[in-house]
Amino acid sequence: MESINEALERLLNERTKFVEEKVKPLSEIAATRSFTPEEETTSDECKTRLNAMDSTISLLRDEISMQSKMPQTTSRAQDNGISEQLRSLLVERNSTKQTIDLKTDLARAFKRALTTDPSQTGAGSELVPTTFAQSLITPLRQMSGLLQAGAQPLSTSTGEEILWPRVKSYGEAEKNIKPGATIGGTDMSFDQVSSKTSKYGQIVMTPRELIEDSAIDIEGFVGQAIGQNVGLGIDSDALDALLPGDGKDNAITLTVTGGAITPTFDEIIDLESSVIAPYRVGAAFLVSPGAVKALRKIKDTTGRYLWQSSLQAGWPAVLDGYPVIEDPFLPNPGAGQATILFGSFNRVIMRVVNSLALERSDQFAFDKDSIAWRGILRAGVILTDSNALAAFVGKTA
Structure with missing residues (x-):
């Protein structure tokens, strides 16, 4: 009977062969022209096959990892x-x-x-x-995805409230100063996040x-x-602390409200653009399970799907050039629900006090x-910069 390790090796080889023979030719075509209807169907079939293989590979790897932690003797x-x-x-x-x-x-x-x-x-x-x-x-x-998206864990020795100094404004230098004139400009300003x-x-x-x-x-x-x-x-x-809402210290304030409960391609672009350029470097989408299906169906103006399944097992899919990570604790699509977060998650700190006792x-x-x-x-969360993340919110009734 085939062992789990043998099954994993066989499946990885099958995936590599499938990518070489089926996926790469389609990728080369997509780089030069739009798909024909027949090629579009083949592309969808390839994505479905890759997703199924990746799911099985992930399960086998989890099983191997779990068994490696089990004692081999009584x-x-x-x-x-x-x-x-x-x-x-x-x-x-x-x-x-x-x-x-x-x-x-x-x-x-x-x-x-x-x-x-x-x-x-x-x-x-x-x-x-x-x-x-x-x-x-x-x-x-189901696995959570906040840390996978880039949130930073931080351990502190005590659990009291900490006030983190934060730069609110860098100020502005004065331009075109005349000889002998007083140098002006505006001061830097600071605030605190709790x-x-x-x-x-x-x-x-x-x-x-x-x-x-x-x-x-x-x-x-x-x-x-x-x-x-x-x-x-x-x-x-x-x-829950990060999702938009009044009276929450760490809530995301940048939002894009859709014309429906799921986003269009234009609204995805609006969501990306609502985060300033420095925070789009290394950014990611954090998506609820219910929103994944809608995102996979989004097409660009030429009719091509924006969702790209990973060609390497264990890596996230990509949407408009950014990785997509699923998190079960985000709400499913609905009126007024923030189902998609985008931006630089390394500005989120997951604080824990000492260790698990x-x-x-x-x-x-x-x-x-x-x-x-x-x-x-004891633990808590801090959003250190409100400019780093934005949320897509479904249209309210």
Whole structure:
């Protein structure tokens, strides 16, 4: 039976061959003239095939990455890192608190997520058999895209409000100064942007038998899942803070209101142009899942699709020359909904306070002989320059 690594290698080879034989000839034609109806149909079929192959490649890579983190033996002596720390905390009971550093892994915590069934039926008894495969089936979840678009993670040691100085105006030099005349010009001006944090957390109940008897690294999985779930909660609130709206300190103020709930090609150009030129360098689109379908159908004045599927697996598609990144926490198209953001996301700071604190309690569910595992993290978002991002808003009713 073909292994996952073999399947990935085969699919990558098939994709490379497909691009060479089918996609490149179409790209050469598109560079010189418009497609014929037959070529247009072939182009659509190629895009559909590439998207399907890329989706499968991404799933296989995620599975390989996940399996590489699973222990290959049930021997407790080979546990290390977070797994060893958590096992010590949960089973040997020689500590009451453990801190896991997320500074270097914060982006991954926002971009990937695993899940476990919190209901009583799937609370863990299925994971404690007499004979058990040493891997855990984890459903894939939609990934957030704010950090992938370029937002910068920042760790601070305390969580109090921070006022960030910001240049509001560079002033202006006087022109055509006459000999002996007083030099004029206008002064620079400054203001401040405030950074506040909120608390995020999750409690997971684990039967003691699950920790003691499981053939897989349950404690490592629980710690990772809590960290990722907390990260996704932070990303959701960060996007809510950035979306246009009155009374929000970090809300985007540059907006383009469409003639419908989805944009036209002209409105995409208006959205790009609303961001000043320096912030269009390295810019990206951040798009809701519901808006992706509409964007893929947008054509230029010659009838060619603006959406370009990536020719390299793992890279985002491109719209009018800019990468497109999907984020599930943006609203779907609707009246008054900001479904597309554009600009330089490196002016967005995702602030976290220290690291994710993981703690355990034997007393919380003493009557059930279960261990309560709690993760807590404080975080917030800052838009350091309101000129860096713009939003497309669907036409209001």
